[in-house]
Amino acid sequence: MERFETEKLLGSEVRGRGTTSNATGRYETTTRDGFDDGWTAENALPPLRTEVSNEIARSLITYNRSPDLPFDRSINPYRGCEHGCSYCFARPTHAYLGLSPGLDFETKLIARANAAxxxxxxLSARRYKVAPIAIGTNTDPYQPIERDRGIVRDCLRVLAEFNHPVAIVTKGTLIERDMDVLAPMAARGLVRVGISLTTLDPGLSRRMEPRAPGPIQRLRVIRALTGAGVPVRVMTSPLVPGLTDHELEALLAAGKDAGADAASWIMLRLPREVSELWQEWLAEHEPNRFDRVMARLREMHGGRDYDPRWGHRMRGEGHYAEMVAQRFDMATKRLGLVQKTPPLRTDLFAVPEQPGDQLSLF
Incomplete structure (x- = not known):
């Protein structure tokens, strides 16, 4: 049986990446096994480069019926994410493409070029019924390749044209580029942004989320957005027990000081391949905390690394999970951060007239 260790890479080849493994995806019929053939000295390989391929999407809006989620539809302009967060719960989705949830997830990206x-x-379909669309629920819409591709910006322009409500989740500072679209939408009650703030320790952030902006930059984005009238939720997600959970109150306070008016939290999730990838990262970067972190996670999931059941997967259960929830409730009440926000407006939605449409007689 293949293990992640067989695919571990070394040195400059994986510098700045969230994982050092590239295990075969679970749907592939063949496996890869890395070994030293003696030709290349350690640390002599060139860095891994990000590869981007285009996908011609046939559909874009994905619908869900999960009771754990506050939305029933989302769009994802990109597959894979260059931010390379070691804990990313979306990594297993790369296996559906015949790619590895490890390094492939952060180096072999797919852009849905015709998304807009x-x-x-x-949105123009007669049977379409409006409800808020979420962007960034799987991979970050404002990862570095968006700077050149501009797919998210094009999608936002379409949503603005239709007066369609949208909720965005990101760690990326590139969202500031789209303030000219977001601010007018916010003034009409059509947009809300969630900024994920995982730690205030820049060193830990760099190791855990190697290509994502650091905490100072994310707080600056909250200030910029709220200063332009765009409401922001500070998302203390994921909380890592035994590693970042002690920062919960400080994270909430920092978000509030930057202008956030709401808050949420999710415990670290380790579905499928993410568990081994996370444990590999933990053993390399925080070996002294390995046992404590994994023990806490298993305590909240009935002895397993992860419990996928609805109602349990986001926060776990048991004494420790309840204690974190109580801390969060107390801190948000003290800071005046709400958990439930007013719904985004849907009454303004309208399909704009297109060239060739029959003109109205009234």
Whole structure:
């Protein structure tokens, strides 16, 4: 049986990446096994480069019926994420593409180049019923390749044209580029942004989320957005027991000081391949905390690394999970951070007239 250790890479080849493994995806019929053939000295390999391929999307809006989620539809302009967060729960989705949830997830990205065009078509359908669309629920929409591709910006322009409500989740500072679209939408009650703030320790952030902006930059983005009238939720997600959970109150206070008016939290989730990848990262970067972190997680999931059941997967259960929930409730009440925010407006939605449409007689 293949293990992640067989695919561990070394040195400059994986510098700045969230994992050093590239195990075969679970749907592949063959396996890879890395070994030293003696030709390349350690640390002599060039760094891994990000590869981006285009996908012509046939559909864009994905619907869900999960009671754990506050939305029933989302769009993801990209597959894979260059931010390379070691804990990312979306890593297993790369296996569906015949790629590894490890290094492939953060180096072999897929851009859905015609996303805005498909979105316009889907919103224009007669049977479409408006409800807030979430962006960034799987991979970060404002990861570095968005700077050149601009797919998210094009999608936001379409949503603005239709007066369609949208909720965005990101760690990226590039969202500031789209303030000219977001601010007018916010003034009409059509947009809310969630900024994920995992730690205030820049060193830990750099190791755990190697290509994502650091905590100072994320707090600056909250200030910029709220200063332009865009409401922001500070998302203390994921909380890592035994590693970052002690920062909960400080994270909430920092978000409030930066202008956030709401808050949420999710415990670290380790579905499928993420568990081994996370344990590998933990053993390398925080070996002294390995046993404590994993013991806490298993305590909250009935002895397993992860419990996928609805109602349990986001926060776990038991004494420790309840204690974190109580701390969060007390801190948000003290700081005046709400958990439930007013719904985004749906009454403004309208399909704009297109060239060739029959003109109205009234």
């Amino acid at each position: 065009e498909v979105l316009r078509k889907e």
